[in-house]
Amino acid sequence: MICRILRQSSPDARMNEAIEEAILLARHEGQPLDTVHIWQNGKAVILASNADVRTSVDEAACKSNEVAIVRRAAPLGRTTYQDEGTLNLTYVIDQKRFFPDTDSLTEAYRRLSKPPVEVISGLGVSVEVPEYAASLAVEGRTIADAWIRFYYDLMFLQLSINVQTDLNALGRALKQGARFTTLSREMNRTMEIEDVQSALIQSIAKQFGVTFQEENLTALEKKLAERLHEIKYSKHDWNFEGKAPLSLKDVLIEVYVAYPPTKSCREIIEAVQSAMRDLRDNVELRIWMRGKGLDGHGLPPGMPMSIALTEAAKQATVPAVVVNGELAFTRDVPSAEHVERKILQALER
């Protein structure tokens, strides 16, 4: 099996998170190969998508020590500190293709954690094999954190290994009381990132029988990463409040219709499609069908609905049109001109 390996790091931790999400989105958009991404951050605190900055991060200490505060897209796992002594390993895989013999998430996680476990154990450090989506620990001290997310059929797993992470800086940046260690500390000598990286790549190749194809980010990934950085990862709203933009485009239109669509539902869809005909570069359309999910294909993992749409679904308001998170039309079919005016208003904002 051919697998792509990327060694792409930015000194900007926020751009690194944007790259991570871009790789996942591009894989869904048709980038054909599963990817192993090996990378490092500058000094940064990385929060889970649902974590509270105030309770887990010492913001003042981060500011005075120039530690970036960055929120990742994955919801699981705890807040971590990273620097150039931390090695990140990310798998972006189609689980069915990568592990055709199992559909168990627990088993997939166990297998994907095996290479770092093997590398750390191979150095003589006794690392505990993790439970599903848990960190790797040495005698209760975390040596590698892990988090996982799903997007359609894709699995995204990141392991962040403390090779020679500055534990004093970590202690100053984080408020939580968890105990951490590094590979260097366990080995009583300085471990080089490059050595661990090589061992890790060899182990992955051996474990999964993959041949690595060294590549750079594709044009689509670069474009997505820049856009994600611009509208999400560089924003206070995301990093501190956890508020993500609804779409990569300027306007998101969510249409909620019956399944199969009734005459009025079809008319609403036509009105919206007609209104956005010349605005496709700026407007994303998602058609949700009651009981049948997005475009009648179920509820894809990782695909959010706006609060207004969720509310419309709860209230059984069908059909409904939500523009940038605000309920714009219900039941009465609007004209294409009326919808276009709403889109233009949203674009002006």
Place this chain on the structure above:
Amino acid sequence: MLRSDQTSSCSYCGKSEVADYRCPDGHYVCEECRLSTAEQLVKNTCNHTKETDPLKIANLLMKHPAIPMHGTEHHYLATCATLASMRNLGLFDIDPLQIDKAAALARMPPLGSCALWGACGAAIGVGIAFSRALKANIMSGEERSIVLNLVSESLGEMSKLGGPRCCKASVILSLQVARKFLAERYGAQFDEGNPICEFKNVEPCLPKSCPFYHE
């Protein structure tokens, strides 16, 4: 779904019209029922159905996407399905106003009343249906006792099932109690055999302990 231009009857309200879509088995749902809120759907269906088995009425309703996997919709669904069944069995005159009033009462138990009040809304819902049919009130003798017994028996069955809650199982258990009463008291006949849940594999589900779960 298949495009259609044939006249078909709506599986919910029975309205006959030219169908735009039908399922491969020939079923059709009219535009009004496809766009209905849960309450509109339940009342409309129960006002028009000719079905005598409350479980079959409830099962059809629970398949509609307006009815979520769990929620207070199941409370008035149990009430209206029971009333429609009693009307179709020829036991009581149940008009749409009765269904409206009963549904209004059955909307009262909040989400999670099973755990918060110790009384599931579906069990209370069956009690409400019989209370209206039998015209029970606080001064009644036998009618009041019947209603109390139906609710307590339904709750007893639910407590044996354990948790976490499943609104589908609670509706089935309550309506089984209603069916048993209708059979014993009025000689109503229903299909025998244990109902099979058609909503399995939706989390959280209790495949090991639920009597309605089948692979």
